[in-house]
Amino acid sequence: MLKVINGGIETLVEDWPGRLGYLGKGMAPSGAFDNVALGFANLLVGNPPGEAGLEVTGGFFQGEFHTDTVIAVTGTDMQPKINGEAIPMWESVAVKKGDLITFSHIGEFGFRCYVGIAGGIDVPAYLGSKSTCIFGSYGGFEGRKLQAGDEVKFAVPQGKLTDLVGRKLKKEAIPEYSREWVLRAVPGTNTSPDYATEEGMDYLFSHSFKIQHTSNRSAYRLQELPTSFFARSDGGVGGSHPSNILDHAYAMRGALNICGNTPVLLIADGPTLGGYMCALSVINADLWKVGQGTPGRDFIKFQICSQHEAVQARLDQKNLFTEDAVV
Amino acid sequence: MEKSVNAIIPGLCARVVVNEGDKVSAGQEVAVINCMKTEISVTSEWNGTVKSVLSKEWDELEVGTPMVMLAVTGTDT
Numbered sequence: 001m002l003k004v005i006n007g008g009i010e011t012l013v014e015d016w017p018g019r020l021g022y023l024g025k026g027m028a029p030s031g032a033f034d035n036v037a038l039g040f041a042n043l044l045v046g047n048p049p050g051e052a053g054l055e056v057t058g059g060f061f062q063g064e065f066h067t068d069t070v071i072a073v074t075g076t077d078m079q080p081k082i083n084g085e086a087i088p089m090w091e092s093v094a095v096k097k098g099d100l101i102t103f104s105h106i107g108e109f110g111f112r113c114y115v116g117i118a119g120g121i122d123v124p125a126y127l128g129s130k131s132t133c134i135f136g137s138y139g140g141f142e143g144r145k146l147q148a149g150d151e152v153k154f155a156v157p158q159g160k161l162t163d164l165v166g167r168k169l170k171k172e173a174i175p176e177y178s179r180e181w182v183l184r185a186v187p188g189t190n191t192s193p194d195y196a197t198e199e200g201m202d203y204l205f206s207h208s209f210k211i212q213h214t215s216n217r218s219a220y221r222l223q224e225l226p227t228s229f230f231a232r233s234d235g236g237v238g239g240s241h242p243s244n245i246l247d248h249a250y251a252m253r254g255a256l257n258i259c260g261n262t263p264v265l266l267i268a269d270g271p272t273l274g275g276y277m278c279a280l281s282v283i284n285a286d287l288w289k290v291g292q293g294t295p296g297r298d299f300i301k302f303q304i305c306s307q308h309e310a311v312q313a314r315l316d317q318k319n320l321f322t323e324d325a326v327v
Numbered sequence: 328m329e330k331s332v333n334a335i336i337p338g339l340c341a342r343v344v345v346n347e348g349d350k351v352s353a354g355q356e357v358a359v360i361n362c363m364k365t366e367i368s369v370t371s372e373w374n375g376t377v378k379s380v381l382s383k384e385w386d387e388l389e390v391g392t393p394m395v396m397l398a399v400t401g402t403d404t
Contacts, residue, residue, distance in 0.1 A: 009335075296337035
């Protein structure tokens with residue numbers, strides 16, 4: 001068990017692929033914002049890659065272990081420490097009952113770190129997932145972010161703890177972090193020539209967009225598009241702005257909504273339908289990069305991709321989490 | 328001795344809640360940052376007196392951007 005001393009800015013229980021199959025009920029899948037970092041954290045502590053771990057956003061989480069276990073910290077470098085001593089990232093580490101784990105602010109690159117714990121986190125699965133949907137207040141740990149005094153239980157580890165210590169991710173397997181995240185994407189349901197101009201789509205796929213500070217687990221808001229992006233002068237029966245259309249289902253996760261002139265990436269806890277055009281869909285294999293994009297600092301660039309490449313990239317990503325990646 | 332209370336996350340300054348000359352205690356909120364549509368509290372690590380306010384509403388902040396400068400005496404730390 002881990003007793004929370006300080007919940008930090010936002011610390012959540014998240015698994016992967018989250019709560020699938022309920023978009024029709026208006027329920028987002030939630031799930032780890034960076035499923036690759038969670039997957040590696042789990043691999044290092046002997047769990048299946050999608051097991052629930054802690055997603056620490058922004059930093060400053062602190063907790064005290066009330067049991068001996070093995071953990072691995074991945075993602076942005078928030079200078080994790082045990083009892084004031086730095087611990088390595090992307091490597092499994094033994095912790096003892098009474099040990100204090102602390103995190104500082106975000107690192108030079110990335111926005112979220114993940115703590116994998118041997119056996120995973122023991123919270124009840126809700127509709128098939130342990131993930132927290134903070135905007136719906138369900139799933140995970142009581143449907144909310146962690147706060148001081150919470151007691152987070154662990155499930156039973158797979159194997160002996162001593163066998164899980166010192167497992168290190170190969171250097172070449174550690175994902176590359178950046179301040180400009182290149183996301184591969186396929187054109188969406190509302191593109192040129194009906195909704196956007198060809199020049200507008202070229203602009204979308206060639207510019208780098210700053211991530212706005214208002215971005216969160218529901219949506220990542222990007223720098224505005226020029227009005228020349230739109231092929232229409234208004235939204236017709238959908239509304240007065242050319243980004244308006246009649247309500248339709250959004251291709252969650254990864255759809256790029258155009259809301260007014262603002263491109264908005266719909267991700268983990270985002271809306272499942274609405275009345276804005278969708279110009280592209282980020283491929284599943286690149287969603288993790290959105291989770292590491294730092295609001296108010298980093299940039300996103302879209303790169304066009306075929307459906308065939310998207311499927312192959314997803315298969316390749318699933319194959320990352322094997323013993324071949326571990327030293 | 329001077330110590331600056333810095334931004335702890337990128338975002339926009341929502342407000343600074345102390346004024347020049349105010350006494351502050353360790354753990355006291357001195358400013359608020361808007362990020363992720365959430366207001367995030369910035370607290371002082373020290374006891375001291377506000378020497379200058381370095382940030383104002385809507386300022387863009389990086390991690391480490393100084394927001395408030397404190398005069399901290401040896402016995403105050």
